[in-house]
Amino acid sequence: MLAIERLHELPLSERREELEELVVTEFRTTLMMTDDEDLPFDMSYFELGFTSLGLTEIKERLETQLGRRVSTNVLFNSPTMERLLAYLADEVLADLFQGREATSRSADLRVRPASR
Numbered sequence: 010m011l012a013i014e015r016l017h018e019l020p021l022s023e024r025r026e027e028l029e030e031l032v033v034t035e036f037r038t039t040l041m042m043t044d045d046e047d048l049p050f051d052m053s054y055f056e057l058g059f060t061s062l063g064l065t066e067i068k069e070r071l072e073t074q075l076g077r078r079v080s081t082n083v084l085f086n087s088p089t090m091e092r093l094l095a096y097l098a099d100e101v102l103a104d105l106f107q108g109r110e111a112t113s114r115s116a117d118l119r120v121r122p123a124s125r
Contacts, residue, residue: 012074016105024105025098031074032094035067050091061085077101 012031016024033048040058042048048057054064068079075097083096098106 011076013076013102016102021106025094028097028102029094032071032090032097035070036090039063039067048090050094051089054088054090071097075101 012027016027019027036042036048036057037044037046040048064084065081068081068084071079079097079101084093087093087096
């Protein structure tokens with residue numbers, strides 16, 4: 010099942026967590042990180058060790074999973090997972106994240122380990 014299908018099935022209150030999990034999984038996989046390693050949401054991709062090629066691969070996988078286009082400009086010009094998650098929820102998937110809760114949660118991201 011694609012991520013976009015899972016997001017459609019979830020209540021609004023659970024969609025943000027599912028989106029975060031998808032993005033974190035893609036980043037961890039590309040960086041070959043273990044679940045116990047911290048993945049800061051506010052650190053630049055490049056500080057984390059990403060290359061342009063790695064980011065392009067993540068972009069393509071996210072587009073496949075979400076069935077939506079992800080802007081290369083946004084990915085490179087706002088290079089943190091925090092900003093990427095806000096962009097995905099507020100613009101790419103706005104139809105799934107409408108409502109006060111989605112807007113306030115995207116503004117309230119904080120640095121934390123991504124393991125669940």
